[in-house]
Amino acid sequence: MDLGEGLRKAIAKLQHATIIDAKTIKEFEKELQKSLLGADVEVVLVHDFTKRIEEKALKSRPPAGIAPTDYITNTVYEELVALMGQSYEPKLKKQKILLMGLYGSGKTTTAAKLAKYYQDRGMSAALICCDVSRPAAYEQLETLAKQANVSFFGRKGEKDAARIAKEGMEKFKDKQVVICDTSGRSALDDQLIGELKRVAAVFGPDERIMVISADIGQVAGRQASEFNNAVGMTGVIVTKMDGSGRGGGALSATNAAKSVVMFIGTGEKLTNIEPYQSDKFIGALLGIPDLAGLVSSVQDAVREAQIKPEELEMEQLNFESFYAQLKAMGKMGPLQNIFGMMGASDIPKEVAEQGEEKLNKYKVIIASMTKEERSNERILHNPGRIKRIAKGSGTTEKDVHQLISDFNKMKKMFGNLKNDRTFRKRFANMM
Ligand SMILES: Nc1nc2c(ncn2[C@@H]2O[C@H](COP(=O)(O)OP(=O)(O)O)[C@@H](O)[C@H]2O)c(=O)[nH]1
Numbered sequence: 001m002d003l004g005e006g007l008r009k010a011i012a013k014l015q016h017a018t019i020i021d022a023k024t025i026k027e028f029e030k031e032l033q034k035s036l037l038g039a040d041v042e043v044v045l046v047h048d049f050t051k052r053i054e055e056k057a058l059k060s061r062p063p064a065g066i067a068p069t070d071y072i073t074n075t076v077y078e079e080l081v082a083l084m085g086q087s088y089e090p091k092l093k094k095q096k097i098l099l100m101g102l103y104g105s106g107k108t109t110t111a112a113k114l115a116k117y118y119q120d121r122g123m124s125a126a127l128i129c130c131d132v133s134r135p136a137a138y139e140q141l142e143t144l145a146k147q148a149n150v151s152f153f154g155r156k157g158e159k160d161a162a163r164i165a166k167e168g169m170e171k172f173k174d175k176q177v178v179i180c181d182t183s184g185r186s187a188l189d190d191q192l193i194g195e196l197k198r199v200a201a202v203f204g205p206d207e208r209i210m211v212i213s214a215d216i217g218q219v220a221g222r223q224a225s226e227f228n229n230a231v232g233m234t235g236v237i238v239t240k241m242d243g244s245g246r247g248g249g250a251l252s253a254t255n256a257a258k259s260v261v262m263f264i265g266t267g268e269k270l271t272n273i274e275p276y277q278s279d280k281f282i283g284a285l286l287g288i289p290d291l292a293g294l295v296s297s298v299q300d301a302v303r304e305a306q307i308k309p310e311e312l313e314m315e316q317l318n319f320e321s322f323y324a325q326l327k328a329m330g331k332m333g334p335l336q337n338i339f340g341m342m343g344a345s346d347i348p349k350e351v352a353e354q355g356e357e358k359l360n361k362y363k364v365i366i367a368s369m370t371k372e373e374r375s376n377e378r379i380l381h382n383p384g385r386i387k388r389i390a391k392g393s394g395t396t397e398k399d400v401h402q403l404i405s406d407f408n409k410m411k412k413m414f415g416n417l418k419n420d421r422t423f424r425k426r427f428a429n430m431m
């Protein structure tokens with residue numbers, strides 16, 4: 001069974017459940033396991049995957065406003081990303097790419113797809129045929145190069161792949177993306193390792209990419225490790241994701257082997273290639289088109305729920321926390337901007353314009369207060385105390401009054417804002 005189909009069924013079943021209890025979760029887990037194993041994901045990986053989902057689903061509560069099913073779906077998403085790897089962002093820069101892999105993995109097709117991919121993004125691209133083993137390898141790549149409308153170089157009958165690479169390089173010095181296709185084998189052997197090393201030595205690739213067909217499933221992990229140990233690689237392209245039910249196994253095994261999945265091949269046409277994007281790919285697997293939307297709203301809610309109410313309890317604002325706030329905000333740029341960012345652009349200008357100088361003044365004034373005064377603003381409304389504090393801090397009574405007035409403005413502002421959802425969210429982001 002196709003991985004996506006199993007996952008979609010499991011999610012759909014979960015979303016129809018009226019109550020989410022331990023039994024529902026267990027059943028959901030069983031479905032997930034079945035579909036992952038069916039897609040040839042390694043048993044140990046499946047076990048860890050479901051254990052983490054169980055833990056999160058049973059031990060943590062969804063934040064307010066988020067349905068339990070959405071919360072669990074988000075958890076499944078996060079764990080699938082951990083299982084199958086992060087998104088890859090192709091670099092649009094001058095580069096040389098060496099493709100390697102076994103027979104029939106899709107190297108030659110992928111070479112042409114990549115050349116077209118970069119050319120369609122405004123870069124000049126060229127292909128070099130360094131496959132000296134397969135008959136008609138030259139013609140195959142030449143034809144594909146014509147279809148893709150990119151430059152091509154090869155030497156029919158030449159048996160020294162490194163020599164072709166060298167000549168091709170000279171010819172394509174000015175091209176921005178030069179891609180070299182190499183020989184395959186039915187298994188990685190010393191002869192192939194030697195040839196790939198010699199080609200790499202003259203070609204000097206920026207990327208050494210291994211091409212793997214999805215239909216080998218979890219064997220992809222072992223193959224990737226073998227190639228990596230023998231010749232070194234920067235990443236993997238998994239082809240035939242369209243036709244294989246074992247794509248999940250290939251991706252998870254490659255990720256477990258610590259290899260980066262850069263692109264996936266999704267068909268025989270030259271345009272059937274895309275950078276691996278976890279949210280898009282996993283969203284399609286789960287049958288949730290706007291997975292990114294669901295994930296970001298759950299994540300927002302989780303973050304929001306993490307702000308403890310007492311952190312916003314400004315009734316407890318005292319002079320010490322007031323000073324700490326001012327100082328922290330001072331570091332973040334002009335106060336007016338910060339309040340603006342939090343949606344409180346209408347705060348008193350005087351409060352917003354706290355300069356360094358004023359902050360320093362406040363610091364010494366607060367230092368001259370007794371502990372009791374610092375925690376209880378009300379007892380300050382006493383001329384004797386104000387006079388004493390002004391004298392002790394080398395400031396004027398007017399300065400002390402100013403501090404008390406700013407303090408109260410701030411307190412009021414937070415009091416008004418703390419029940420505001422948007423403000424809470426912005427405040428959380430700011431912290
Ligand atoms: N369905 C599908 N077929 C592919 C894909 N990539 C390559 N192929 C096919 O796989 C076969 C072998 O590809 P080829 O590029 O010659 O493999 P090579 O031996 O590694 O160079 C060809 O028939 C390709 O059309 C893909 O992403 N999807």
Ligand SMILES: [Mg+2]
Nearest residue numbers: 107108131137
């Ligand atoms: Mg080939």
